[in-house]
Amino acid sequence: MPTSESLASARHDQRWEQLLQQMHDDESIVEQSVENLRATVPGYDNVPTRSLEESVRRNIALSIRTIKEGTEPHPAGMGEADALAEERHAQGVPIGSVLAGFRVSLSFIFHRLLDIAPEENIPADQVLRSSTLLWALGDAFSSRAVEVYQQREVSRAVADSTRRSEWIRNVVTTGLAPAERTRGATLYDVPTADPVRALVADAPPGTEGDREHRLHAWAEAAGTRILTAVQGSSLVGIMAGPAVPDRHPKSLAVGVGEATMVDELPRSFESASLALQAGQTLGMSGVLTLERLSWRLGIHSSPEVTQLLHQLHLAPLENTGEFGEHVIEAVDAYLTHRMSIPLAARSIPVHVNTLRYRLQRFREITGADLGDLNTLIELSWVLAAHPRRRARRRLAS
Numbered sequence: 001m002p003t004s005e006s007l008a009s010a011r012h013d014q015r016w017e018q019l020l021q022q023m024h025d026d027e028s029i030v031e032q033s034v035e036n037l038r039a040t041v042p043g044y045d046n047v048p049t050r051s052l053e054e055s056v057r058r059n060i061a062l063s064i065r066t067i068k069e070g071t072e073p074h075p076a077g078m079g080e081a082d083a084l085a086e087e088r089h090a091q092g093v094p095i096g097s098v099l100a101g102f103r104v105s106l107s108f109i110f111h112r113l114l115d116i117a118p119e120e121n122i123p124a125d126q127v128l129r130s131s132t133l134l135w136a137l138g139d140a141f142s143s144r145a146v147e148v149y150q151q152r153e154v155s156r157a158v159a160d161s162t163r164r165s166e167w168i169r170n171v172v173t174t175g176l177a178p179a180e181r182t183r184g185a186t187l188y189d190v191p192t193a194d195p196v197r198a199l200v201a202d203a204p205p206g207t208e209g210d211r212e213h214r215l216h217a218w219a220e221a222a223g224t225r226i227l228t229a230v231q232g233s234s235l236v237g238i239m240a241g242p243a244v245p246d247r248h249p250k251s252l253a254v255g256v257g258e259a260t261m262v263d264e265l266p267r268s269f270e271s272a273s274l275a276l277q278a279g280q281t282l283g284m285s286g287v288l289t290l291e292r293l294s295w296r297l298g299i300h301s302s303p304e305v306t307q308l309l310h311q312l313h314l315a316p317l318e319n320t321g322e323f324g325e326h327v328i329e330a331v332d333a334y335l336t337h338r339m340s341i342p343l344a345a346r347s348i349p350v351h352v353n354t355l356r357y358r359l360q361r362f363r364e365i366t367g368a369d370l371g372d373l374n375t376l377i378e379l380s381w382v383l384a385a386h387p388r389r390r391a392r393r394r395l396a397s
Contacts, residue, residue: 062141063110168188199239211235251285253280254288282299
């Protein structure tokens with residue numbers, strides 16, 4: 001036969017269940033919670049009312065479940081937090097507003113519990129335990145919501161970076177439809193009314209990050225702005241503004257194309273690629289443009305001419321050993337310093353009479369006339385392609 005204590009406990013449990021069910025069914029809690037959210041928490045302007053109502057109902061159900069279970073919830077098992085955080089993130093609500101909104105909703109639920117409890121003769125200690133559980137719920141919910149937001153922000157940043165890189169690659173190398181080109185230019189602040197230039201640099205696997213960082217550091221120091229993306233084993237990009245910086249990146253070769261409007265960037269990319277390839281053939285570094293390379297482009301595109309000139313001017317020196325290299329060095333210095341014997345001698349350095357002797361021996365061995373314009377052009381060509389000169393140029397850069 002039930003005792004008076006067990007009957008009292010059963011009645012108490014019944015009243016408690018009735019109270020929780022009353023809270024679950026009370027639509028005024030939903031309406032007033034939404035009203036409070038709209039009035040006190042910024043960031044919810046674009047969130048539909050139905051979405052807010054559904055989240056308040058989930059909050060009520062979660063609060064009742066937590067009270068019934070009687071144990072503090074763990075963030076990892078907070079599926080409601082996942083759902084709310086993902087929904088609000090997609091709606092553009094800041095995480096601070098999400099946390100504040102949940103606290104407002106939870107606080108309203110708790111105060112409604114305080115209002116109803118005396119009517120149902122619920123003991124104060126049970127209400128206190130429930131309040132402790134609800135605040136623990138708030139902490140767990142907040143922790144999980146923050147974690148979800150962080151994950152989504154990382155995913156969004158990665159996706160944005162991927163889209164940005166894809167747009168840069170496409171607009172530079174192949175072109176894009178006008179609408180997509182304009183949309184990307186607006187997003188990434190690329191001029192559409194002023195000329196821009198394509199750029200390209202080598203980036204072997206494993207070096208992409210370092211080279212991209214060095215390129216952007218150079219651009220900032222040179223007073224220009226670039227956007228870059230990895231494409232295969234290269235970095236491709238856009239240089240905003242028509243002017244090519246006078247400052248060169250250290251130990252890097254960067255092909256820069258002709259100035260064009262953004263819709264013609266593939267044409268600029270072709271000239272940038274040619275400049276880079278030709279410059280690398282010659283062992284040059286820094287900013288490489290077709291204008292800077294000038295006639296040297298022929299060395300890259302016409303190896304047959306280089307071979308012919310080598311046979312004519314350098315092959316006769318091949319059997320003279322180290323002396324032949326000294327002679328070539330003298331001729332190179334003579335041409336580099338505008339045919340000034342004192343300046344050329346100082347650059348090597350040797351005595352001026354030594355330089356004169358080596359130039360004389362060059363004339364005797366090869367039959368070349370250093371006073372003939374055609375000979376000077378031919379020598380400039382073949383010496384620009386000479387392996388020793390390319391090695392010195394690399395060391396100098």
